[in-house]
Amino acid sequence: MRLKLFAAAAALFASASLAQPARPPKLLVVISVDQFSANLFDEYRPQFTAGLARIASGTVFRNGYQSHAATETCPGHSTILTGSHPARTGIIANNWIDQSVGRSDKSVYCAEDETQPGTSSTAYKVSPKHLLVPTLGELMKARWPGSRNVAASGKDRAAVMMTGHNVDQRWYWTGKQYSTDLNVAPPAVVAKVNALAAQGLATAREPLETTPFCQTKARAVPVTGGGKPVGTGRLARAANDQTAFRQSPEFDGNTLALAAALVDEMQLGRRADPDLLAISLSATDYVGHGFGTEGEEMCLQLTELDREIGDFLKVLDSRGIDYAVTLTADHGGKDVPERERLAGVADAARVDPALNVSNMGKALMARLGLPGPGLLGEGSFGDMYIDKRLRAGEHDRLLKAALAAYRAHPQVEAVFTARQIAATPMPQGDPVKWTLLQRVRASYHAGRSGDFYVALKRDITPIADTSRAVATHGSVWDYDRRVPILFWRPGVAGTTVERSAETTDILPTLASMIGLPVQASSIDGHCLADVPGTTCPRR
Template sequence: MFRKTAAMLLAACAMPALAQTPAPASTPPKLIVAIAVDQFSADLFAEYRQYYSGGLKRLAQQGAVFPKGFQSHAATETCPGHSTILTGGRPSRTGIIANTWFDLKAGRDDKAVYCAEDETQPGSSSGDYVASPAHLKVPTLGGRMKAANPATRVVSVAGKDRAAIMMGGPTADQVWWVGGAQGFVSYKGVAIPPLVARINDAFTQRLATPNPGFELPPQCAARDFAVNIGDGKTVGTGRFARAAGDFKAFRASPEQDAMTLVLAAAAIESMSLGKQAQTDIISIGLSATDHIGHTYGTEGTESCIQIDRLDRELGAFFDRLDADGIDYAVVLTADHGGHDLPERHQENAMPMASRVDEALTPKALSAAVGAKTGLAGRKLIWGDGPAGDLYIDIGLTAPQRAAVEAETLKILRGHPQVQAAYTKAEIAATPAPTGAPESWSLLQEARASFDPQRSGDILLLLKPRVTPIVDPTKGYVATHGSPWDYDRRVPILFWRKGMRPFEQPLGVETVDIMPTLAALIHLPLPAGEIDGRCLDIIAGDGDSCAGK
């Protein structure tokens, strides 16, 4: 659908097409293309792999395939996941422990802190904020490349601000994300250049045009049945039909990813990325799979159509780069996996799948703990939902805090849906995990997400197959964020023209991506500054890590 739009926009800035020949493995590529597909779990990658015919087929058949990649930490959310991909650091190092954490000492009524905001700005809140990379504690690959060679161009484009910011880093030349119905925006005060203005014109024109929906690919037919989620609402049979101007539906559809790739391709051509002496880098955050997973679940026609369209759009994008003769290397991964809605799991052989008990929400916990400790009427427990970090009111006396913590742990550890409840002290005392990520304990996963200044007083981890959404009729129907493998496992795919393909089924981490790419471009990394390791992506003889 968007190939005509892309062709029209790119024609204005297209470079002459050049024949592309494979570069020697020892020669650094001229452009790194780092793609994060939001909520593209290892399960989704494997489920549709036999049907790929476009860009995903190229990566899966012609590249180095690590089907068991891990976002190895416990807090499998968008911001932490994106922060690992191009920094080589786990959230315990990047400082990005969640999408939102709480600072109870903050001098504003809203104590929640959004991962990509600058809360020091007057009037800022976690819901109405000034976007900023201020919370990211470590440099990205692009930042390191630019420090080594200031001529390096670093561009980041995404559907979400937190994806673009966490992958681009604070020193990126261009950072763009979908800011709403107006199209792509950047940091406060950044002027919209002519190229982005043209893309935004196409964006708004497309949004103003109704979408009758996409055809159902043959591989999706078996998934075409309705699942009742309550109040007469169903999911599972959608085709992404959309009324004119419906941005919410546009965002949760393949249309958003297509526009993101149009901007990415146009930026590459207009800036001549990969056409100069140095290596450049562009990171691309494709967010539609996540919006679709939350809105419809991961196993209906909606998700199936999305993966088919993603494959096609990536194919068109890579074809465009090929036509320009750019020597580029690709890595594609995800920020986290995802868990389908329990109502469909229950219909498909998993009757034990369930929704979380409302008693585990911070509001209900506060009330229950208050009744037991004689502190009723106070907001004792702060949190972003019925899982993850919980924060205890700092206005309590030491004995009161001890009583609240003890009673909270008693309630949590006695609840049938709770797998574990760890205190801050327990997590802090745990050494940073090492070894194969598939063998880590829950406490080690928690440690990989832990920051002593930002993490909560208690970490609540639900049992597997418990969805931390109480009522699917009032918002999201499915989600992620757990320490379980359906949320931790993601594919990691490397590709460069002419490389010998191979597949390594053993577990690796997304923090291994940055040192692998750094070695590919001969960029040295100071010892002790990252958590990942270089992956040798040369099959057989030779070692792509040898020159790191």
């Protein structure tokens, strides 16, 4: 039995007659589907029949790119509505190390204010403090004071990075309800949606009804490292199981219900100035982490996501709003290596625990006869930091030893020093052709990035302990970089474009669509002339 999330929320919405669209659009709806890789889009595109099918009938860049190396949620969302790479946005990762922070926890969360007393990177005060550039919604508000900049999201970092500092409403799931970091009066519909979400969470969910196509995906695959087998789950859950709730289409359905409710209460798209609604849907990411990308679980998630987005678009249709939709992803994703090996990916493997920054640091410090952890970081790849408490000579000895150790490991593709990265010009042109060093450069921001950067080899999954997650993303490789970029308006014909585009191109393209001037030197992206309704400047 398919989920009826919008049926439960229908009482929140009043009916209205359908009107013919005008130009430019009065409401820009920008949807990010977390971990929706271009590989998944290509695979499931023939199966979509509802919302994703409608959006895919527009202008489709199937070779879109999150061009940078740090293919994580926070950096990816920071590019979508700023037109800039992480090197400019300052959002180099979900978390980075700042040894100057006046607390024992030196890890900094991308969407926190670490100066708040009593906080940590896991118990934080949500803030856009670290985002260094304006978003499209902020630029719209600067040009048209009546414009509204609004977000509904499954994750706080996604909502923050898509809206920025000057925001009208920003709501995101915090475990039991949708909350905000803003000091604003909450719309009445938020309490109603929270009540519906709480009711749903408290009710056990039966297994979803599968489909013939999803049945072809059903194959139990054992997972090494302590995890349970994956591949045949149908997303059932017990009452009040928050993890399973996030790993389900009902999570996205609630976020879309909140977005639709905000459209109505705030009358988005129905005043003189254009509005922006940013929506980040997180369940695909949680399903990917929990079950991988190629099992029955992901198939059921994407089937229901297609339907829920379709229901959301029907709400907008019924309001007579002149709107345009952009859909993309913050990053791609990769399946579990155990299933990949069954599919013939011979090099697919889990990371050697010795590469974890803590294990490597302890081993190197013991070898060098030095005290302390030595190395700081967030895992087995990405930015690595030398402990600043070391003396200059000790620092140099440890850096030299760490570079040699990582470069010698058979699972490591490349290691770049901060000096090497900083000396590399910012890459331009086709992101497909960027070298690994150029991809890392697009993620590098002096003062936040590490002393060196470790890139694992292709098909190495950086998860050894699978008790909490079995698959992930974050690599420099195209399975994590390549994402779909779709532009759609009701009644406007589209096409599929094979050449590459970047998520940084979304801001200038939408700005052109609504007649918003943007200084080219202030962003990294370029207007996409293939999108109807744009007046892109010549390049």
